[in-house]
Amino acid sequence: MSDKIRVTVWGENVHEKTHAEVAQVYPRGMHQHIAEVLLQEPEKFEVHTATLDQPEHGLTPDILARTDVLFWWGHAAHDQVADEIVARVQALVWQGMGLVVLHSGHLSKIFRRLMGTACTLTWREAGEKERVWVCNPGHPIAQGLGRYFEIPSEEMYGEPFAIPAPDENVFISWFEGGEVFRSGCTWKRGNGKIFYFRPGHEVYPTYLQKEVGQVLRNAASWARPEGSRWVDGCPNIPVEQAPEKIVSKGGSVH
Amino acid sequence: MSDKIRVTVWGENVHEKTHAEVAQVYPRGMHQHIAEVLLQEPEKFEVHTATLDQPEHGLTPDILARTDVLFWWGHAAHDQVADEIVARVQALVWQGMGLVVLHSGHLSKIFRRLMGTACTLTWREAGEKERVWVCNPGHPIAQGLGRYFEIPSEEMYGEPFAIPAPDENVFISWFEGGEVFRSGCTWKRGNGKIFYFRPGHEVYPTYLQKEVGQVLRNAASWARPEGSRWVDGCPNIPVEQAPEKIVSKGGSVH
Amino acid sequence: MSDKIRVTVWGENVHEKTHAEVAQVYPRGMHQHIAEVLLQEPEKFEVHTATLDQPEHGLTPDILARTDVLFWWGHAAHDQVADEIVARVQALVWQGMGLVVLHSGHLSKIFRRLMGTACTLTWREAGEKERVWVCNPGHPIAQGLGRYFEIPSEEMYGEPFAIPAPDENVFISWFEGGEVFRSGCTWKRGNGKIFYFRPGHEVYPTYLQKEVGQVLRNAASWARPEGSRWVDGCPNIPVEQAPEKIVSKGGSVH
């Protein structure tokens, strides 16, 4: 058995077909390019891709069973993701599967369901400079970066970002146009580790940038399952199996 | 204008009609009895009730607009609550409406959507003794109680309770049969304060007990909205409205 | 009895005497000017001041007993604050006294002891522009502000800010020189609500700015004690007072 972290990169793969400039930046589809970035450390990762247009969006039970960490990029078609598949992914996150949500994935069904909030923000598409600051240089996701790194052209996302308080805020972005944003945040839902990473608008070659690739690989390592895949349920504990001896009394509806 | 906290108590009101022993304990319906418990401090609260069988489950936009804190008790019919109403309640919680989720409401759609987790637990219906411990005697929800209080007969809920780490754990229960449970937990989603309170199985007169009533009234006061009702959205900030002067560059999909 | 929130503003009051330009901006001492800003809502607040050079730094048990919320500004003389006074303040925070730590107070003994971390950051004194963004427009501390406000000249504080993850991040600052900072953060320690607010370098008239005053008053209201002043201790519960009847067995060192 391999010790590699098994990553599935899910891409919506819509804009790549409908917008020439996206296809020019990511000719093999964003999912494929992100996969290639992870595979720059082939000894660490085993990477598959999945897209919206595949049966079950490429996220069959079998594929997810072999996924340690799921990456999620979507933008134009959040509503086309079937609720059943979202529920399937969510249950696996609870069981420990890591989830890395990228950029416009902040409005994806899976992210909003795990957060329980609106996950809204402000935005501007002006290709302005983004400077991503490291809030904790010792954090696993921040390894190999300096104090900050810059992305020459990006879409702006600004506060307020309607999320529950993150477990940790790893990155905060400074934008040329004057805004700020919590660009790298972690949470845990069940036993799944979740990382939201802001950069990655489809018309800019953000995921091909060295520092961004470093973050993606760091995040994939950080989000891998720990412990064991506990499947929650609502088991009844019969009276005779109570740790202390008791006798049933009172009413019952069951 | 009144300074009273406007509470709406939502009750599923199913078991009261189908189980004689529930009707015997709560002849006017659980929602009505809970409302009466809150109204033991009439100077503090203005209380309405709503039930599943009413149009829009009694949770019309108009009624919710006049609700500071919503209490939620459900058990047998979680699935019959319309998704549209759940989304409506959730959006209002984000805007600051308080939510007090009672007992079997742990599996309600609204609680699970706000938590983002399975909210499962273990359980036993044996009418055993429950001792509810106060983890923080200074907390607003714990005022007027001693170090603990006992409920003579209750359904047991046991760990693991599949919730995100609470902001605060106000109560933990000890059960006669040997289990423990995080019985009083707080979270914030958006600007809404959420309190989950475990006790309240429908066949026992739990909500009529003095200490439990105290907790319900404390919780209603604690969960009232603070600040203002911010409605989140995803506003575009045009280039000309950027705080710093910038010029648009690069590609665009919008 | 008054319903006003009783605030004590503690000021180090050192730079005001040693640096002419500080004395020029804050001729009555920073503590006094901050007090005056709070008293712009005299119906809400009753305000006293205390300084390092007073007996017990002006923080006698009697004065603290009449303090709902303590404001803390210090910079040059953190080490001159007696450990005994710090312990006294800390114990009162645990009992519910609010604490608002301002600017260079990030390195004060009281803040570092409550946080448990180094509370370090990066800094630059260049009088650059600071834009303070609201991360949650519905939060009580953000009321009466727009989406952001600007301070024309401030000292820069930059990430990494070595704090435990805040309960809530109310403000994030954008600096002209390119940095970002978590400028408004909340925590709870015991029952005391703590707010750290970044702006307020002594050579600029920051606390005299309208929006900053609004934040100070909002923070004073938000941080007031809730619940009751529980004094923690380590009480022994004798065997005969155990809630369940038990018989002592096994060894003992007590």
Next chain:
Amino acid sequence: MSDKIRVTVWGENVHEKTHAEVAQVYPRGMHQHIAEVLLQEPEKFEVHTATLDQPEHGLTPDILARTDVLFWWGHAAHDQVADEIVARVQALVWQGMGLVVLHSGHLSKIFRRLMGTACTLTWREAGEKERVWVCNPGHPIAQGLGRYFEIPSEEMYGEPFAIPAPDENVFISWFEGGEVFRSGCTWKRGNGKIFYFRPGHEVYPTYLQKEVGQVLRNAASWARPEGSRWVDGCPNIPVEQAPEKIVSKGGSVH
């Protein structure tokens, strides 16, 4: 270089010399027995011990530099631990060293300084039964245990436990005498992972029990450093090193 986790077990080693019954249970000193329990997985851990009576309490800079995870058991002599050593340990926790605080260590200087709270609780020494419940069966620290495990005789610790809200509550204890307690809690301070584990009163052979040993080894693995050892400081960023070109303006005290 070894990949083993380097653990230092710190024991106060006072009761072992002054109380015959403690010496009988732990003839080689508690620290030594805890070390032996960890070494039941010799391929995973490299273990040293340190005690109060050694120079610098056995916690020299050199020894700590070779420590990935520090275990801490103290009870009778918390005040005899030098402040300088406490500060040294605390700084290393911030840099990523793991810390496992055992039982009466809840009142140790190091734990209280990292928490920022009183860390008090209620207690009873009656040798009663403790049942330790797993709140999250998938958590790394809970691996290899069942739904719960029992310790035949233990000191009781009861709520309220005056701690900041834990990042995760892994265990909650049920006591024969009727109390409950958050027995296994995690926090992060700086980059150091901290685990508090309740059981381990010195007159009972708790650390020799199989399940308890499993928890200790799990905790040692969980608490190992991740990322890198970032040493925080307060660096000045000169104007000419600002990421954006700015010109200094306004006053200065530096």
